[in-house]
Amino acid sequence: MHRPPSAETEVADELAAVRPGLVARYTASLAGARAAVLTRLWRAFAHEPLPWIAGREPARDGLVLRLRDGRRLAGPAADPYRTDAYVSVVRLDDAAYDDPARLVTDLGVPHSAGFAAELGHSAASLALSRAGQEIHPDEWPGSDWGWERRVVDGHPYHPNCRSRPGFSVAEQLAYGPEHGPVVGLGLVPVPAADCLVTGVWPGEFRDGATVLVPVHPWQAAHVLKRPCEEGLAAHPLMSLRTLAVPGGPHVKTALSARLTSSVRDISVASIAASAHVSDFGQALAARADGLLHVTRTLGAVAAGSPDLAAVLREPPRVYAAPGEHVVPVAALASTGLPGSPAWRADFARLTLTVGLRLLELGVALEAHGQNLLVVLSPAGDPLRLVYRDLADIRVSPARLARHGVDAPDLPARMVTDDPVVLRRKLFGSLVGGALAATAGSGAALRDALEAAVRELPRTPDVVALCEEPLPVKALTLMRTSPGNAGDLWAGLPNPLHWR
Structure with missing residues (x-):
């Protein structure tokens, strides 16, 4: 049967026409890009409430998923907070897959065809993004766009981390920040x-x-x-x-x-x-x-x-004193700073103190690695936070009133008194997003949180953070549920219980 050209081939052909000098590096980046997307996809399979998965069972060498049609999908044990591309192959019954698009195509579950195409585009675009990168951790950028250029891989946990449908290769090179245009x-x-x-x-x-x-x-x-x-x-x-x-x-x-x-x-x-x-x-x-x-x-x-x-x-840099840097949290991994357990603990302490204080007041920030920036001292110590783009915050008039604050005139979608909704917004973006991706693994995230929560007042929000599953957006479920217009959620193992 004739198969249409893959996204990888299409990108290679376009790249040969517009930037032939990058073709070899693009080709060399494909295997790593597939593994990065497959790792994110396997996280979703292991932890999201996907309707076609009947059960999950630990195995001696990893994890086995029982599908509702009787097939079995096997791969490594899935750390939902790990960010390196540690999944290179999974097995559907007896067949091995290193290509996330081909895997989803052969799974054949509802709405898989469109999602498979997106995954193929994500892996190809990620390889393109990586092809021209040379990041030197010791050479810190002098501009805000220089920091943002370092976020090459996109979303740390979304399988569509680099999917840019509708953009030609020439347009990705012309408009993608990682290419420095x-x-x-x-x-x-x-x-x-x-x-x-x-x-x-x-x-x-x-x-x-x-x-x-x-x-x-x-x-x-x-x-x-x-x-x-x-x-x-x-x-x-x-x-x-x-x-x-x-x-x-x-x-x-x-x-x-x-x-x-x-x-x-x-x-x-x-x-x-x-x-x-x-x-x-x-x-x-x-x-x-x-x-x-x-x-x-x-x-x-x-x-x-x-x-x-x-x-x-207003650009975030206006809040930096001479010698200080304002760094998007998504770019912190490129500095080498999160390699220090003490630094991770200080950063967790700062972000949780601010995020939970505002949550108690009545405001849940969407504090993921793009919206949240940190002001670093010349030595790299986390000093203060900068938050940009308030469009997706959630505000509780009841909580504000308890603190003597009048609720402003806000769009209705921002307003809720539901503690579950408020906690999902903050915990999913800050803990399950910014802090998890900065830590890079469940064990590192646990250690950073343990050091921080000991100093927090024992409010109901802090109790929920410490004792309940961590809410995060079920990103793959959302992409394969076209009839749903809102966010869908998964509960990850609480990182404070991670062992």
Whole structure:
């Protein structure tokens, strides 16, 4: 039977046309990229509530999954917090698989075809991302985009860690932060009367009665389908759609592409609420005893739809004193600092102190490695935190009221008094995401948490953190459940009980 060309072959063919000098390194990176994606996939198979898995049984040399159709899937014991690519092969009955896309194709479970295609694209794009990288841990970047360029592998636990459907190889090289490009943002003129503007929209983004809306060139070509003169040189950050203007703001653009899990736009409602949410963030930071800064939203605009919108944000570097570095948590592994148990404990203590203090107040941050940054001393000690992008926080009016704080006017999706929802938001992103990925294994995460929780007040939230399974998003279940519009969750073994 004729098989269509794989994503790996398609990327290789495109790469030979646009950057032939990278082909050999891309080819050499493929096996490691497949293992990285397979490791993330095996974590999901071992721990997520996938409906086609009937049971899980420890085996002498690993783990066996019993499928509902009678087949057996076998692989190594799965540490849900481990980040190195330690799974190179799994076995479906008697057949060995080192290719996650081929494995999911042959599993043939519901909605597997589309997911298999995404996995193939993820592995191929990851190999492309790795092909041109030379990171030297002792040479720390001098720019915020230099730090973000170091996050080569994308999401530490999502099998779609590097999936960028809709982007050609040329576009990945031109817009992916790991490739170090300078991106020419377009400035689309829109009559001010046709725009919703909040905050202060600066003069350099105006032309008389016209608002100049920054537009990502991919969005201009594929969604707006209009020519767009380049008017602003910027460096892409790890979210791809947010870019840093040298000496200026971070610009969050509309980019209607699926990145990792979902298509993320900039809703008109979020533009309308941006000033209130930004002011609320400053009030939160004021209650953190100097341990937290929240980047301000300077201005936001929507020109009739989420497809043409932008947000200007304060760059996190403004919160660094001379000699200090502001580092996205996702980039910490590239510094070598997390190799020290004492450093990991200090970092866990800082992040949990801030995160749980705000949770008690009534605010659950989505403190994953992209939103959360840490201010490091010249010697590398974690001093303070910087949080950016408040769009996905959850706020409890009841908890705020207990502390004498009035709930701001926020979008309804941000508001909840449900402690389960609040804890999932913080614990899943901070502990199951930022801290776990920084630690790199269950044992290292346990040691860091044990050192930190001893100093925390014994609130109901801390008890839940110490005693209940750790909630994390069931990322593979979400990608294979197209009828579900919201988050789905898994409970991982509590790292404080890890042995």
